[in-house]
Amino acid sequence: MNRLAQLFAVSTLAAAAMASHAQPAAQPVARAVAATTIAAKDGTPLYYKDWGPKDGPVVVFSHGWPLNADSWESQMLFLADQGYRVVAHDRRGHGRSGQSWSGNTMDQYADDLAAVLDALNLKNATLVGFSTGGGEVARYVGRHGTRRVAKVVLVGAVTPIMVKTPANAQGVPMEVFDGLRKASLDNRAQLYKDIAGGPFFGFNRPGAKPSAGQIDSFWRQGMLADHKATYDSIKAFSESDFVEDLKKLDKPTLVIHGDDDQIVPIETTGRATAKLVRNARLIEYAGGPHGITDTHKDRLNKDLLEFIKR
Template sequence: MKAFKNIFLASSIAAASLTAISAPHTAIAAPTVSQPSSMFIAAKDGTPLYYKDWGPKEGKVVVFSHGWPLNSDSWESQMLFLAEKGYRVIAHDRRGHGRSGQSWNGNNMDQYADDLGVVLETLNVNEATLVGFSTGGGEVARYVGRHGSKRVSKIVLVSAVTPLMLKTEENPNGVPLEVFDGLRKGSTANRSQLYKDIASGPFFGFNRPGANASAALIDAFWLQGMTASHKGTFDSIKAFSETNFVEDLKRIDVPTLVIHGDDDQIVPIQTSGRATVKLVKGAKIIEYPGAPHGITDTHKDRLNQDLLDFISH
């Protein structure tokens, strides 16, 4: 947590020193991308949403929502594993991220949840397991809060930002606003460096003594972040840090699994995973000892098996 805060406060100092069409819910082809039409879906405001749809179409459906500032590529290990087990796996790039449209407006949790709803509706997804990582966990919770669980059979929240990240009077153990202000300043000053700092430090736990840092994972994080919209990722900082998901979590009425590393320096487990499981009726939690935030990569084998065990029973 301290290391996470230091990175963003350092980014704040760097910032000070630098100068310098409403559309139908049908699959559409992005106008400037030569891809099969099935790879894009139009959001309600016409923003193209890129998606992947892998595995047998008759398989049970698992839908993934990714973290900030990443895209659906961050789920590749889980998607490949489950698709090879006979599941149909779907993931979209959030607006402003990856290959989806870079809308100027709508970079907030309500819109993210509505976009997820459009993806599920357009692909006629039912009885799906929704899996949300970090910001994606908030997206999944807000989707249920706004649209209910009629298309959902189970939910998995991985390193999720729920129920509220920001420190407030009602959430005294949350993350101070200065940390997120540091993120914003670092983003406007040199977001390329910011993403390198996050990935090489607290995200994967590479700042811990004895950690074996992977340059490839750092590069992958950086590349996904730089592919995203500057405006979209900037706005999303407020979305994932200040959105209160308490009432959304209370509305979840399907089996729910919370998975979180107990050494998560990005989304501390005490005010996230452990608080979330208390708000969702019947939810269970699996804690990964010593695990960082980015467990979709650092603990992918265990996570894959835990997902399979939960989904298949």
């Protein structure tokens, strides 16, 4: 038996011995781990992260497509170190949450966010939504009100509506989303590589230096998601109309958007959203792509902290 095998055998025996003498006092640890998943009203498991001091001011994050809570790690780590309690869940069908066949709609996403807030009894929370998550936050307000909400931040959000319609003549043509659906069915693994290696982080711009790590992280998160959920979500984030939801937003609101966002163009989303929400403040990141949570994370962290502390 070589040295590595001996070490493995010794550690296994030690673990078994410890387990045989374990006391009931160890049970709360298991319960704490299990508590990282809660059930939506239809029973779908929703995975969540809950970082920072539990008595700190609450900030809740909603992620973009096809990502999960990991996409917020830079902001969550920064704010947790500042004394904030930061919570982020994986949307149903994404990351480590349950892969329900149905329910991949904006209404259900908003109800799932409500389930997280209610289960953890979060109050006076700042809700931060990125891209699809911005729509999720807006629809949450439209369906559940602002009883648990102190402030709202919409980052590169899909609000008020993305797709081109008679009422939204400058929106993104439906053909773009049909192409996205086709690419998803043809080879979604390659689609995620192409999105991350191109427009999402702005790596297709002249002089840009692509980050293999950021591309791989996007791809990994996308491939953790359920194929059905990510396919259905294209309709949810592109065709949902959030105009009436935004009109119900009666809390201080910050809109942050990159002015070189090739995924969610700023003119019909970020700028239009800021005009619809009463007393909203708009911050534009010059040259900022869609993925500013990574490419402009230091500035975003600073802007978030400054807004939340007010």
